[in-house]
Amino acid sequence: MAHEDRRLQVLRAIVQDYVSTNDPVGSKALAARYDLGVSPATIRNDMAVLEEEGYIAQPHTSAGRVPTDKGYRFFVDRLSQVKPLSAAERRAIERFLDGALDLDDVLSRTVRLLAQLTRNVAVIQYPTLSRSAVRHLEVVQLASNRLLVVLITDTGRVEQRVVEIPPVTDAPTGVDPVAELRTLLNGAFVGVKLAEAGLTVADLLDTAPQHLRGLVAAVSATLVETLAEPGEDRLLVGGTANLTRGGALDFPGSLRPLLEALEEQVVVLRLMGEVDPGHVLVRIGEENAHEGFTGASVVSVGYGSAGGTTDLALGGLGVVGPTRMDYPGTMAAVRAVARYVGQLLAES
Amino acid sequence: MAHEDRRLQVLRAIVQDYVSTNDPVGSKALAARYDLGVSPATIRNDMAVLEEEGYIAQPHTSAGRVPTDKGYRFFVDRLSQVKPLSAAERRAIERFLDGALDLDDVLSRTVRLLAQLTRNVAVIQYPTLSRSAVRHLEVVQLASNRLLVVLITDTGRVEQRVVEIPPVTDAPTGVDPVAELRTLLNGAFVGVKLAEAGLTVADLLDTAPQHLRGLVAAVSATLVETLAEPGEDRLLVGGTANLTRGGALDFPGSLRPLLEALEEQVVVLRLMGEVDPGHVLVRIGEENAHEGFTGASVVSVGYGSAGGTTDLALGGLGVVGPTRMDYPGTMAAVRAVARYVGQLLAES
């Protein structure tokens, strides 16, 4: 019915106005700025209903209305239309990301780019090891009983570990067991998804020449450990200075808990949640269920399947900002950047 | 003379009191808390002289005195005695840093540790490439015209680059030119300080077998480029949440410029200045000569020469905080952590 419909127009207008002005918005201002075709009095009635239903609230009696988390949620789900990126923005993305040298570089540029585009804090997760494949395994002998093992994935991520090895006793003379090991490992692992590395390890332990089994066992053990490490999901954060935009207005308590959470990688990883490529996830205020994230929203998406198919993501990236944020714009930026990063990683 | 001497006691007391209470300190409070053996009236006279000389200032007429940058400088240079770390702190350092897996891990733990010990922002620079030596060079063929070159230094730093190579035409049949290249490069470079890599490159270009020269040239060029990159000095920052301690009291303007500077790696690198191992450098307020660092001090030191000799540092680490900071404690923490990190990197 037309009645209900207008009420939603009003809600949308409130969100838009509040996001852009950061002032509680009153009925008169709404009537003046948004062509709703009715008088302030009518709008007041609608607002009363919206407040009743929990979509907006008054900071105090004689002030205008402010969207609640529920209001933003409704706006994001039902009222916002996708806002395409401007040509300038598209160009910025390309200019910023092209010419990156290696993975670290790609990720740190991405984070800076996203922070700049959205004027908020940006966050990106390193490509998950277990969903990457082995590009190369390198073995360097540090001492008679210590090897340095370097794992390079197809996404360009590099991990290194020092491995204690048992002495090699029964090696055929004249060959370097480390060189043998290197060849063996690369033969077995290159191209293998790390999630399936367990199988390969088992295979290898059976088929490896007797005198190398000790080495293979030691190296494999470290490899599997590395994959299992809970902290292996590293994170890059940028644009924290943007938290101070709008003075202390946006984050009422203080920036403290937010800054702390951003340094506590685990927290952020949990907040980004299960990210799918192509599907932008928005968590608003209390939905984040983390003290200190009251007043903050997280917009995240997975990157890494160039096709935008339903593959699992290599990792997530996203933006953290005040609930009072430009959702359509942020979502568009996040989506576009993720797509571009996915391409970059796929082709490198 | 005893006169002059007491005045310095007063200055010291003012600094200590102000650092611990964050309130401008008055003559009465000083007399009560510090056993100076004279009455408030006398202290007032001394304070008048100190103010005259520019060591302290009054925020406004009817308030106590606050140290100026010059006052802090004098305190650091002449009045503070070294404060040894507590046993608990020593233990914390060991507990925190032992068990680090690789270089990234060492650095990120260090930064967290230092932030926690000093309750301020901590900063650490990756070991400078040019002062490291080559531990291993790895070459992987990605495509017929593209190689992945991985450089591993003795400090555990790993850099990778993709190199476009010319086609190899006149290779002897039956051998893999990439394997040859790998052996050649490692033979030539392992153990060489990267600062001297230029010489080795020149040598190699002369002595390498004809059919490999194209490859060697391409790889060497990339190597030299990597070293020359101005941005190669990466930086890790932690503990930014500590900036919000003491509300907005410490950093009058806002956190904004500071947070921005901390993300702008170049700025911080410049602020840390030329770091020597074993010699803690303190820059106070305006001495940093960077807008936004008014009210901030930087305490930095080089790490990486285990012996504490006059060798060049591998990199710098330090702390950024309000000028109103516990200098003796911070300097002790910075020095101790740097020494420990130096050891860790040397033995790995």
Add this chain to the structure above:
DNA sequence: CGCTGGCACTCGGGATCGGTGAGTGCCAGA
């Protein structure tokens, strides 16, 4: 000669207090 207690003075910060105006809810009429 340097230290001390006393004293008048200054001035920032907090508390108090109307006035103002934006914004609301309600109601009667079109």
Add this chain to the structure above:
DNA sequence: TCTGGCACTCACCGATCCCGAGTGCCAGCG
């Protein structure tokens, strides 16, 4: 069902006042 009108409510702002910490100066004392 919308609209204009009207009484009411408060947050905010500025003015005013008071209080007390802190100062500078001075005369006296050991």
